[in-house]
Amino acid sequence: MHDPRLLLDPELDAAAKLRRRGYILDTDRLGKLVSRRSEVISEGDQARAQAKKTAAKVQAAARRGEDIAPMREQARELKTRIGELEEEQRQVEAELNDFLLSVPNLPLDELPDGATEEFAELVRSWGTPPEFDFEPADHVDLGERAGFLDLTRATKLSGPRFAVFKGAGARLQRALAQFFLDVHTREHGYTEFSLPSLVTRQTMTGTGQLPKFEEDLFRTGVADRELFLIPTAEVPLVNLHAGEILDLDELPLRYTAHTPCFRSEAGSYGRDTRGLIRQHEFSKVELVQFVDAGKSREALEEIVSHAEEPMRRLGLPYRVVKLAAGDIGFAAQITYDVEVWLPSQGTYREISSASDTGTFQTRRAGIRAKGKDGKRAAVASLNASGLPIGRTLVAIVENNQQADGSIRIPEVLTPYTGFSVINPDGSTS
Structure with a gap:
């Protein structure tokens, strides 16, 4: 605010x-x-x-x-x-x-003009998209043929845009979450949290989800108590310090969590309704930082690199783009998107957004800092996906599919999965 x-x-x-x-x-x-x-x-x-x-x-x-x-x-x-x-x-x-x-954050002057993704500015790219001597299948066909993805039963249980994973698919999901958390906690200095998936209206307001995006949220409650299902762990992670005065000398604070995420996406029709790209429920490892407000821009470069690192180790081709001023999120003053190559679509798709919100969220949530001299200081918050489980799984199976329908698992994941190949019949080896 x-x-x-x-x-x-x-x-x-x-x-x-x-x-x-x-x-x-x-x-x-x-x-x-x-x-x-x-x-x-x-x-x-x-x-x-x-x-x-x-x-x-x-x-x-x-x-x-x-x-x-x-x-x-x-x-x-x-x-x-x-x-x-x-x-x-x-x-x-x-x-x-x-x-x-209701007033969004002010975009930084360095952002390009424009309101859609085609106006984004390319920052860098990594890896080379694979070339196939066969027509690559999409993740839905690969998963359903091998039996580790079941969208039909998911629809029976919950309606469209939900997924059921079985066997190798469920294990791969679990492996990805553990791998991401290990990288961020052991190497990048993040503290891991286990968080509630239901939060109050005040908590949602603190990070800017309310009142702007109320129609995109799932709301529930018991008796007269209103609660919202979180759309991202950013919401509870940032609000851990709502109404608090932080010790300036202890900044930066780096937090991470693996949580389910819930988004009704009431305004989304037609695009990405097939498969795992846009689901009502998915899981994600989120990264949040609190820094001295004067250092937020350099902190953004760091948090983007933290989101990129698992991509490199998984061998997934990607690029980083700086979004245009009219395409950034409500709370952001600048956003970098990390986009992964999807062979079935023949293009790069967003897999992580990293945003510097400046003091926008911390003012809304009442988060400040104080130094040893007793003087108050402004705190900035940043967030990035590090990474989403479903979209990363999509990229892995599509980029590593073989002509016989099998899927090779990146070597860095095999200690977590216990297998290196998902065979066409769903068995592993």
């Missing part, structure tokens, strides 16, 4: 920055809300000061035996006026807060 004074600062020109991402900032309404809040606070302070003086006069007059009825009436009127001003202040602040919660 933004400081409204910065949004109205002509030198920052937040309105122009937000136009780059397709958002029109209503500066007139914002200015009126900020001005009225200041006026109401000032009037309230004046009324309370006057009430204090009047109370002193009443006491002094009473001691002198004077008629205090007129002054008591004035005190009652002031008390009523103070109550009215306090209520108006609550209303204005609630309206201002609602306004600010």
Whole structure:
């Protein structure tokens, strides 16, 4: 969430920055809300000061035996006026807060213009897409023929866009999660967490999922308690420190977790509805960092490299792109996408998004830091997928398929899977 004074600062020109991402900032309404809040606070302070003086006069007059009825009436009127001003202040602040919660983060100037993926800027690429002397199958055909993926039974259980994994498929999923966590905790310095999958509205609001994306969330509750299923572990990981003051000298903090993720994706129709690319429920290893706000840009480069490392070890061809200003997420000020090569589609598809949110989330969640000198400091949060289990499985089986329908497992995974090949009949060797 933004400081409204910065949004109205002509030198920052937040309105122009937000136009780059397709958002029109209503500066007139914002200015009126900020001005009225200041006026109401000032009037309230004046009324309370006057009430204090009047109370002193009443006491002094009473001691002198004077008629205090007129002054008591004035005190009652002031008390009523103070109550009215306090209520108006609550209303204005609630309206201002609602306004600010709807304003996305300001994109950095370095982002290219544009609102779709074709405007992304190529940063680097790694690996060479495989060449096949046969027509490569997609992951659905490969998985269903070998019997380790069952979308039909998943639909019977839960409806479309869910998956059931069996045998080698289930084991491969488990192996990927363990492999990712081992790399990030043992080599990249992340602390692993086990987290709730249900969180409060306040928690969702802290990272920017609410109110913007309410229709894309699964909501549940017991009795009068409202809870949301998390769309990513970023939500509970960031909010672990909601309302806290961190020790500046202990930054950066690096957190990771493997969790289920739930997204209704109410606005998504037609694209990627077949297979594992866009599911209502999937699992993912998430990376989150808290850093000194002045160091967030360099921290982004680091967290992207952390997301890339498992890709390299798995031997998956990929590229890194910097998204255009109009294509970044609501809470992001800059985003890099890591895109993996999918032979069945003949193109690169996003497998990890790494975003620097600056102080946007930490302001919403009330997270600050303090140094040894006692001075407060701003904290930035960053997040990246490190990596999603389903999409990584898709890339592995498609890039490592053989002419006979078997699938070779990357060597780095065999200590976790216990096999190096998934045979066409679903057996392993």
